[in-house]
Amino acid sequence: MRRFRWWWGALVLACVAVLVGFFVFFGTESRNGQPHPRPGPPGRGPLTVVAMGDSTVSGEGAGDYSADTDGRNGDWCHRSANAFVQKVRIPGIAARVNLACSGAPAAQVALGDTKQWGERSQAAQLADLVKDHRVSVVVIAVGANDDPKFSAQVSQCFKAWFSADGPSCNVALQSTWKSKVDAMVPKVANAVGDVKKVLARAGYVPADYQLVLQSYATPVGPGIPPELQSLDGCPFRSDDLQWISTAGISALSAGVKQAAAQSGARFLDLSRAGEHHEACSGGANPTAEWFTRLTLHLDDLSQADRAPHALQESFHPNAAGHAAIADCLSDFLTRGDGNATCLAGPDGKLHAVGEPAG
Template sequence: MRRYRWWIGGGVLVFVVGLVAIFVFSGPGTPTGPVKRPGPPGTGPLTIVSLGDSTISGEGAGDYTLDTNGSDGDWCHRSPNAEVFETDVPGIAAKTNLACSGAPAAQVALGDTKQWNEPSQALQLANLVKDHRVAVVVVGVGANDDPHFSELVSQCFQAWFLSGNPPCSTAIAPGWQSRIDAMVPKVVSALADVKKVLAQAGYETGDYQLVLQSYAAPIGPGIPADLQNLNGCPFKTEDLRWVRDQGVPALSAGLSRAATQAGARFLDLSRAGRGHEACSGGADAGKEWFSRLTLQLNDLADANRAGHALQESFHPNANGHAEVGRCLTEFLATALPSAACLSGSDGNLHAAATVVAAG
């Protein structure tokens, strides 16, 4: 009986010692899960950054910064009216635009590819994080790679201009998907380099949001006949319809795949311009979110600028950038992996779950 009581006493002693050990090493109230980081590492203001090509640099929105409006051959056309400056994200104190008109994915990525004499945008991001805490990176790129969207617009203009020519979409449509498929890995690689730059600066995945956005159709069918020419939108009706209903949606689907593969969030802009395309406003261009055929006559007198006199044509204007900036702001406030910018009952763009938008 005494031996039995000894084992009971010994067991209780071991149990108490175990509790003391747990208390000493854990401490009272010590959380058992991972500690939440306070946000991006480093010093400086919380910042949102835009990378990519003309649709996000601000081409078409006017008021370009002097250093990107032809100075020393730099035609990146960054505008203070660009989308990133139209965002209003709580806590974000600084907004930086590193995008450059005409940029391919390789110039967004790390490497030696330049655009208008500017180095890699990912490398510029690496310099930025030295004195900024980057909370959001939004990227708009891909159209200048295999799809060559600007060349597509030129082809469609030529199809309208030369009497008897078939619609440009007749030649473009059969190979359009293969172009998009070739573009996808290039965009994925660029996004991987953006993530690499931030990782090397000590960022973890949860420290920032990485968003890839697609493109809005700048033109569409149903425009007034008196603007379906050099007065505004010189394209055949069949091509206006193909660009809006097939070309741009397919491009957006490819970019959605790229975002998934790269582990980025995705913002679908393919239907963002519906009803507000170039020339859709008729006599009231103020209703439009995209620039019409735009010729800077003053540039024609300068040999260094003449080749860029049409550069602004068929890009989001200041109104368009303001709308997309509002939609992006809404999207960043959600936990949705993807969303579509669609017009709401108030006439403005809002972020809607893509599964809803597809219905």
């Protein structure tokens, strides 16, 4: 009897050893032979959505900036509590982190030594973040501050309005804009690639998170009342407004889409997101506008360190604009695959309209 028990116990141990070996070599699989899905992003901490990029992400123009990014120690990143990342609705998300910085070029989003307003690489900041956060979504918007220098071009158009005898700003831009955008594309693709590299080093695989590269919305458009084509609102010539809102923004968006394809990110097109809600489009009633008009903080002019930033908020999405973008982004992230364009629906809100298959 004792010999039988010994034999039976040895058999059980042998079977356990075989099962352990099976799981070591083949991993945990379901009964139909398919791998069990990963439980989500690796690591520890709250499930998190992260925003990276420049002013259109940080919340420039939306007000309510964190004290440490509103000029303290020379930091003008202007991260707003009203930025879209704080308003996006994603099931299961417990934390929202904004690493974006106003004026940031692609090189400051990427790994490296490039700083913006004294802040180090956003990708390096992400590497620190994943130590105690489980990143489920990364949304990036960057590139306009590289070769296109979109803000500088808007300033040139502003100067053209003052010089009635000179050419419109779009005359020169028509011959150089495409080449500027083309030069931007690899820089944006490299920045997105570095974000993926950071997550891969932390043990992430592509299925663990959504990676989104979004383009830019048009801050101004045609049809502005003549009385607001002035220092009281939007001082631009009519033909420049037409070019910015059509050829200019379309080419920029196409370049960002190309960078998304090269880097393996999903693309969200915001080029038409502001239609009928551009700065000055509301005439005497600006409440329906999603972008700031020409904005001058007079109090800042009396302070040497703040005076150079007194106009910084001009022609950026305001708090209402960020809320509208958050509606579209929420739609897009819920969809979970493919590219899309932010368009207004019958309810007046922005929705993510997917691209046709093929």
